[in-house]
Amino acid sequence: xxxxxxxxxxxxxxxxxxxxxxxxxxxxxxxxxxxxxxxxxxxxxxxxxxxxxxxxxxxxxxxxxxxxxxxxxxxxxxxxxxxxxxxxxxxxxxxxxxxxxxxxxxxxxxxxxxxxxxxxxxxxxxxxxxxxxxxxxxxxxxxxxxxxxxxxxxxxxxxxxxxxxxxxxxxxxxxxxxxxxxxxxxxxxxxxxxxxxxxxxxxxxxxxxxxxxxxxxxxxxxxxxxxxxxxxxxxxxxxxxxxxxxxxxxxxxxxxxxxxxxxxxxxxxx
Amino acid sequence: xxxxxxxxxxxxxxxxxxxxxxxxxxxxxxxxxxxxxxxxxxxxxxxxxxxxxxxxxxxxxxxxxxxxxxxxxxxxxxxxxxxxxxxxxxxxxxxxxxxxxxxxxxxxxxxxxxxxxxxxxxxxxxxxxxxxxxxxxxxxxxxxxxxxxxxxxxxxxxxxxxxxxxxxxxxxxxxxxxxxxxxxxxxxxxxxxxxxxxxxxxxxxxxxxxxxxxxxxxxxxxxxxxxxxxxxxxxxxxxxxxxxxxxxxxxxxxxxxxxxxxxxxxxxxxxxxxxxxxxxxxxxxxxxxxxxxxxxxxxxxxxxxxxxxxxx
Numbered sequence: 001x002x003x004x005x006x007x008x009x010x011x012x013x014x015x016x017x018x019x020x021x022x023x024x025x026x027x028x029x030x031x032x033x034x035x036x037x038x039x040x041x042x043x044x045x046x047x048x049x050x051x052x053x054x055x056x057x058x059x060x061x062x063x064x065x066x067x068x069x070x071x072x073x074x075x076x077x078x079x080x081x082x083x084x085x086x087x088x089x090x091x092x093x094x095x096x097x098x099x100x101x102x103x104x105x106x107x108x109x110x111x112x113x114x115x116x117x118x119x120x121x122x123x124x125x126x127x128x129x130x131x132x133x134x135x136x137x138x139x140x141x142x143x144x145x146x147x148x149x150x151x152x153x154x155x156x157x158x159x160x161x162x163x164x165x166x167x168x169x170x171x172x173x174x175x176x177x178x179x180x181x182x183x184x185x186x187x188x189x190x191x192x193x194x195x196x197x198x199x200x201x202x203x204x205x206x207x208x209x210x211x212x213x214x215x216x217x218x219x220x221x222x223x224x225x226x227x228x229x230x231x232x233x234x235x236x237x238x239x240x241x242x243x244x245x246x247x248x249x250x251x252x253x254x255x256x257x258x259x260x261x262x263x264x265x266x267x268x269x270x
Numbered sequence: 271x272x273x274x275x276x277x278x279x280x281x282x283x284x285x286x287x288x289x290x291x292x293x294x295x296x297x298x299x300x301x302x303x304x305x306x307x308x309x310x311x312x313x314x315x316x317x318x319x320x321x322x323x324x325x326x327x328x329x330x331x332x333x334x335x336x337x338x339x340x341x342x343x344x345x346x347x348x349x350x351x352x353x354x355x356x357x358x359x360x361x362x363x364x365x366x367x368x369x370x371x372x373x374x375x376x377x378x379x380x381x382x383x384x385x386x387x388x389x390x391x392x393x394x395x396x397x398x399x400x401x402x403x404x405x406x407x408x409x410x411x412x413x414x415x416x417x418x419x420x421x422x423x424x425x426x427x428x429x430x431x432x433x434x435x436x437x438x439x440x441x442x443x444x445x446x447x448x449x450x451x452x453x454x455x456x457x458x459x460x461x462x463x464x465x466x467x468x469x470x471x472x473x474x475x476x477x478x479x480x481x482x483x484x485x486x487x488x489x490x491x492x493x494x495x496x497x498x499x500x501x502x503x504x505x506x507x508x509x510x511x512x513x514x515x516x517x518x519x520x521x522x523x524x525x526x527x528x529x530x531x532x533x534x535x536x537x538x539x540x541x542x543x544x545x546x547x548x549x550x551x552x553x554x555x556x557x558x559x560x561x562x563x564x565x566x567x568x569x570x571x572x573x574x575x576x577x578x579x580x581x582x
Contacts, residue, residue, distance in 0.1 A: 010384035014396065017381050021403040021458065024414030027424065031417065039413075040422035081310045088306035095300060100307060103314055109508070109564060110318075111516020113533045114553045117540050118321035121550070125334065126324050142317040145310055174302050199405050206519050210540070222409050226523070236410070243406040251398055 025243060032237040037230050050237035057234050063221035064238065067202050070133055070217055074140035075197035079190055081141065082148025087182055089149065090156045101149075108146040115143070116210030123211060131213030139211060140204060144197035151196065155189035156182070192256045195249050202246070218242075322557075325550045334546035346551035356535070356552065363531040364559070366446065367514035370453045371461075374510045375503055377454065378462035382502075383495075385462075386469035397466070404459035412523050415452040419443045419524065444526025452524050453514055461506040468502025469495070512560050532556055 031039055035047035054060070088094055089101065107115065119139055123129045163185065167177045183190075205219035212220050225235045328334065332341035350356050381400065389396050403411070418424045421438035429435045441447055472495060480490040518533030525531070532552060539549025 007384060007388040010380065010388045013380045014384050017377070017458070018399055020455070021400070024411050024418060024455070025403060025406060027417055028410055028414045039417055040420065042427060081313055084306040085310040088303040091303055094303050094307075100311065103318075104310065106314075106318060109512050109560065111513060111533070111556060111560060113516045113518050113536050114325075114557050115318075115321075117536060117549060117553055118325045119317065120540065121328055121334075121546065122321035122324045125328075126320075138313075138317060142313060145313065149310075174299070203405070203408055205409055206517075219407070219409050222407075223519075226413070236413075239407055239410040243410065246406055247402045249405075251402070 028236055028243070029240045032233065032240040034233070037233060039232055039236070050233045053234050054238055057231070057238075060218075060221060060235060060238060063216045063218045066133060066215055067218035070137045070140060071198045071201040074137040074144060074201050075194045077137070077141045078144035078148050078197045079194045082145045082193065083152045083183075083186060083190055085145075086149045086152035086156065087178065087186075089153055104146055104149055107143045112204075112206035113210070115139075116207035119207075120210050131211055133215050133217075135211055136208055136217065137201075139207060140197075140201040143204065143207070144200055147196050147200065148193040151193040152186050152189045155186050188256045195252060195256070199246055199249060202242075325553060328547055329550040329554055331547045346545075346547045349548060350551055350555060356532075359530070359535060360532045360552075360555065360559075362446075363515055363517075363533070363556075366450060366453075366531060367511050367517075370450055370457065370514050371507050371510040373450070373454045374457040374461040375465070375506050378458045378506065379465055379503075381458075382462045382465035382469055385466050400459050400462055404456075408456065409519070411456065412452055412520055415448070415455065415524055416443070419448050419451070443524065444529065446525065446529045448524040448526075449521050449529045449531075452520050453517065456520070457510045457514070460509050464505035464509065465499060465502040468499040468505075472498045508564060512564065515560050516556050 030043070032050055033046050033048070034043050035045040035049070036043075085100070085104070089097060091097075094100075119135075120131075123131060123135055129135065163181050164177050167181045168174075172180065203219060204217075205223060208217055209220045209223065216224070222235050222239070225232050329346055330342055330344065332338040332343045332345060385393055385396055385400070416423070419442045420426070421443060423443065425442065426435070426438040430438070476494050476498075477490050480494050481487070485493060516533045516536075517531060518537050521529050521531045521534055522537075533556075536549050536552050536556070539545050539552065
């Protein structure tokens, strides 16, 4: 690779863009310490009250717990389903491969509102189910399948064939190869896919709210708070904690995705 | 997993273990591969294909519940065809999505360019800096834009403090502009990624060749770099445009009555218990409008690998 030339315009632009991207987040964090129930300028003074009140905000904590539950369950399932499919997709002779990949990409490009109302109608009218958290988790599995497949496929693209072949030369059958070679190779991708799926699920509002029954997830609860501004600062405090936690998660996921991968830049697939 | 063994796809039956496959015991048979894909296929069918089919059925019903639900009718489609309010709202949504997509790409391109060609070994870190905001709470970031654009928001307070304005700027909040600004903000990192990937794939030799042949840097950019990054631009366009058409959360939070989009009407039809068949029809129209260009552009997007295409 060529030695990159320094670019003053590029650097300045990047810094400005970073400020633009982080300004709203910074403002929220500032407001989580603002001594006023009204989220508006001018700022009133410093307080830790909103963070203290977090412990008593039962509904908020319950919805956060629900979100963690939905996130963990749906991410585990999405990684399980998606990685198995991705392993099969690395084989070019797989019949219907392109058809499957097209179908699996649909949740990625389907507008959330369409997906949400379609599921709402299907669950309520056709299956006659009461809306519950299992259904939310199932729906989150669906929207995380595409990213899982992409991440695991990208990881396996370089490795699996030669190593798998070696295992087979040594007499391993397919399932054996899968367990002893393919899955360990894809482990970093599995963790990265899990984290990606979890952050997606944890933040999903537009579709989730349509299929939410009595138990709410955190984003759904946060949205309902917008109508009761008095309790909003506590939610903003919680949001600040979550934002910093998810930033750490993202860095971890990225780091794992690159870990041991030589062709780093080429793997930047969304 | 539960009953996937009973789900052997047809391929398994005709798959004898003859020919070349006999040499290595480990080469997966098609039935084994089908077994790996089956759970995902099952999931996609139950939670995606069947609900969409249900929606198609619903759009032809006279009403969602009661005896009228048995009546087959084109009324909702006719209603859409004749009601200019729906059409203008759809047109406005498409227009907003187009503006948002173009602005996001224009603003994201220099970032992607900088990352790909000038960031050196800091590339990974700087890329993360770009991506992290995209993974923090969507709702809270939209809320933050209320705090920035609102009448007691950052911009108005600041400008009034400076004395530039006496009254809060009215067109800033609860308007189409607010929707566009917020969505562009949301999408910039997503637009930057595919462009960045496309730029990385450009052979440095090509630019060198161009400059050896006497092309100035800007000529090299317009004749080599920009054309070669078009797959990335298209992918970015799709990534922004498609979800924006159906967007309803951002308009509801910052758009006000003038900033509503087609997604808000779909929401009303279902959640305010108005007219489910009409809502289904509008959803399907939105879906068709979104998916049709996708089919045409899929090939371009596949080259960048964004839609999990064939790879090389």
